[in-house]
Amino acid sequence: MLRLTDVSKIYEGKSQVKALTGVSFAIESGEMVAVMGPSGSGKSTLLNLMGGLDVPTAGSVEVAGRDLAKEDEESRSLFRRTHVSYIFQAYHLMPTLTAAQNVALPLHIAGVPRKEVDERVDRALQEVGLGARDRHLPDELSGGERQRVAIARALVTGAALLLADEPTGNLDTVRGAEILALLRSIHERGSATIVMVTHDPSAASACDRRLEIRDGRLVGDNRN
Ligand SMILES: Nc1ncnc2c1ncn2[C@@H]1O[C@H](COP(=O)(O)OP(=O)(O)OP(=O)(O)O)[C@@H](O)[C@H]1O
Ligand SMILES: [Mg+2]
Known part of the structure; x- marks a missing residue:
């Protein structure tokens, strides 16, 4: 599913930062993997490379048989739309759209017909246990509920690779555990490959593997 070979990332800027050095590993289809490490160690950088948001300075990032390191921004953006879903610590929902409209967004962008959009959005919101909150705006939802909307939005496209950057980072212990259980059940029900950055050892132990x-x-x- 995913293979990084000798990946390095250097950010050029006011001061040069070596964010990643010689990183190699492979992740099989259907694995649920935690990425752990201290702040600034390169976890988000790694996730951004896996999702094609950025390219490495050296090395290759093969996802679903393609080397993203060799592709330009346009073809990586097309790749992201169809193959990858992101879940962020801060949810990144559109504040003026309802829960259902937020979930529908990636489908509208992909040009899915209206009727199919409605069905898939309903199903995704049911899956995360939020059917009754579909017309709420993000600021009418709790943090845990907002993260559920973000997870529904990630699921609705059917992308094979789910990348989560500290998905429980803004939640209390109980809400965090619920979100983890949800991700775990998504993992067990479907075939999605999940890579999750986390600082939380209990989140990491919900995964099959820990980098x-x-x-x-x-x-x-x-x-x-
Ligand atoms: N766009 C950028 N330009 C320059 N340096 C960057 C950029 N993004 C990250 N860095 C630097 O690269 C290093 C790794 O950053 P990264 O965000 O991957 O860390 P992280 O492990 O996700 O940390 P945290 O746990 O705090 O989120 C840090 O030293 C950071 O300052
Ligand atoms: Mg980070």
Whole structure:
């Protein structure tokens, strides 16, 4: 599904930052993997490379048989739309759209017919346990509910790769555990590959495998 080979990422800017150095690993289709490491160790950078949001300075990032490192922004953006879904710590919902409209957004962008959009949005909201909140705006929802909307939006496209950057980072322990259980059940029901950045050891133990990043290097790869 996903293979990184000798990946390095250097950010050129006011000061040069070596965010990743010589990172190699493979993730099989259907795995649920946690990425852990201290703040600034390169976790988000790694996730952005896997999702084709950015390209490495050196090395290759193969996803679904393509080397994203060799592709231009336009073809990576097309790739993201069809193959990858993102879940962020801060939800990133559109504040003026209802829960249902937020979930529908990626389908409208993909040109899915109206009737099919409605059906798929309903199903995705049911799946995350939010059927009754479909007409609420994001600020009429709790943090945990907002994250459920974001997860429904990630599921609705049927993308094979789900990338989550600290999905429980803004939630209390109980709400966080509920979101993890939801991700876990999505993982068990479907065939999605899930890669989740987390600082939370209990979130990591909900995964099948744990990658440890330190100073931009892969220092651990363990199965739970
Ligand atoms: N766009 C950028 N330009 C320059 N440097 C960057 C950029 N993005 C990240 N960095 C630097 O790269 C390093 C890795 O950043 P990254 O965001 O991947 O860390 P992280 O492990 O996700 O940290 P956190 O747990 O705090 O989210 C950091 O030193 C950061 O300052
Ligand atoms: Mg980060």
